[in-house]
Amino acid sequence: MSFQLFIFYVFAIIMVFAAARVITVRNPVYAAMFLVLTFFTAAAIWMLLEAEFLAVTLVLVYVGAVMVLFLFVVMMLDINVEPLREGFVKYLPVGILVGSIMFLEMVFLLTQRYFPSENFPAPAAKPANYSNTEELGRLLYSDYLFHFEVAALILMVAIVAAIALTMRRRSDTKYQRPGLQVQVKKEDRLRVVSMDTESKS
């Protein structure tokens, strides 16, 4: 067994274990942490496939940013575990359907009956100074410029949607407006009323 294969098995075992723990552990925060571990080992396996840019991106974006969001969501939900388990029977048919479709897809891929691996030969090994990122950049910024701009638009739509969904003005906060305070005039604060003198009666 080569060293590379050994490393693959180490990371694959950790990944399968962590992925199983994501759905079996009781505390949702621990589940999110196991998901971090799963992403991390997945990045290592991508690295073994020589997809270095994807591996680094997975760590940077998923582990660094998306999981922070997951943790916020997990903490924002009022986590009392009992109510979360209530809908188990109700959602069971949908879960079984989705699960069996995914299982069938994996069977088709792994048994090699419909997608034999001879049709998809492994790419030739690259020299040590080969840069994945450079190839990606060269392709993305020549043939796929339009798709790249579409990605910018999608990101902007995401910004606008996130703001529209979650922005709430709190009505109970009080704060000063220094600009208006400076501009205030004497007449705004004090009003001199001319009136007849009062007489004691």
Place this chain on the structure above:
Amino acid sequence: MLANYFPVLLFIAIGIVMGVVLLTAGRVIGPSRPNKEKNSPYECGFEAFEDARMKFDVRYYLVAILFIIFDLEITFLVPWAVVLDTISPAAYIAMALFLFILVIGFIYEWKKGALEWE
């Protein structure tokens, strides 16, 4: 190519070893005499008022999602920066347009007050 990343593997291994060794050394060598009072949650001396699992303000979520969006820009900027000396002027302008569109989004969130905490 993978040989370039061998130091990273070493870092991971050393990191795991350090973490495991230090924690187990503390567990094994250090004295451990727990009692009920020591294990109870401490909140400035009085009994804890409420459960630690309270709801977070939705605004944390907004900040996090805006962070993700601007984090994703990196994945486009890095390949662009790496091949900057070989790509066409059109690609350069395309990146300027990309950033311009995102700056519009940024101005929107700024003007909308999404970055204000109140």
